[in-house]
Amino acid sequence: MASAMINNNVGGKTGVSGLFAPRKKDDSLHDHVRVLMQRQKNNFFKGMDDENLRRLPEHVRPRMPVTDDVYRTYVTKSVRSRCSKLVYAYEAVEPWGAEFREKLDKSKGDGGFGTLEATFMEAERLWREYSPAYKRCRAVVKPGKLPDGRRNIRRTRLPEDNxxxxxxxxRETRETEAANNEERAVEDRHIDQSIILWQTLRPVIHALGKRLSKRGAATRELQDEGVRQEIASHLDGYSPPRDSISALLDRVMLEFQREILSSAQN
Incomplete structure (x- = not known):
């Protein structure tokens, strides 16, 4: 049974959509809410054995036995939180609870929810308004500490957030920060490379300039067969220039290339 249920899993899906079958086409919004509540109240069937899972309707039971690892992978804290608020609003005995249940059977045009997301949002609103477990000071933007001295861990949450x-x-904030950090890291690497380049290449170029300052020295070095072939390996048909300035610049470029390759190898 376990292997058969695992094989029925939809590859690539994450979250509860990968753990449970999709909503039945003929299920009303009210029917689907009942299914979600059943899953929530049974802790998404965590630890239930194969025999008990078989007794559940196919559209209710998980596609695989819900072990600790499966639970951590598929049943997120966000899902549990939203479904718990759904149960709270649905089972409320107050008039607003009855109104919530009535809206599940109405179309959007008649004042109903229309979508599951709208249902979740209303359940969350009712929970914030009526539940004694809701701590307003922990759910809005109030940096610093709470009245009891504890740190306000939800100081980034906006009042209109679900x-x-x-x-x-x-998540978007973390992704943006990660991208910015990567850009800064690239910039820092470029700066470090520039510093190394100046520190290592500058004295070499200065020493080379002094050595080649004698008339014709650069031209003579470029005429050396080894030097000429080294440049020709990067520049097809290379022929050493005859004027001293061009020869000097070619020799400087060769030294620059040598230092770059040496730094890359190190």
Missing amino acids: ETTYRKRL
């Missing part, structure tokens, strides 16, 4: 938009914004 769990999905809040986590999406945090």
Whole structure:
């Protein structure tokens, strides 16, 4: 049974969409909410054996036994949080709870939710408004410490955020920071390379300039067969220039190339 259920998993999917079958086409929004609540109240069937899993309807049960590893991989904290608020709003005995349940059976045009996301958002709003577990001071932008002295770990959350938009914004912020850090790292590497280049190449060029300052010295060095072939390996048909300035510049470029290759090898 376990292997068969694992084989039914949809490759490449992550989160609960990879753990459970998709919503049935003939399921109403209300039906689907009941399925989500059943999963939440059973802790997404974590630890349930094959025999008990077989008794569940196919569209309710997981595609594979939910071990600790499977649970960590597929059932995110965000999913558990949103589904728990869905249960809270649905099972409320207050008038607003009855209104919440009624909207599940109405079309969007008649004042219903219309979509699962709208249902989640309303459940989260009701939880923030009525649940004693909701701590307003921990959910809005208030940097620093809470009244009880603890650190405000949710100081980046906006009042209009739901769990999905809040986590999406945090993820986008982290990705932007990572990209900026990579750009800074590249810039730092370029600066380091420039510093090394100046520190190593400058004295070499100065010494070379002094040696080649004698009239005709650069031209004579370029006439050397080994030097000429070294340059020709990078410049087809190379012929040493006859004027002293061009010869000097070619010799400087050769030295520059040697230092660059030496630095790359090190």
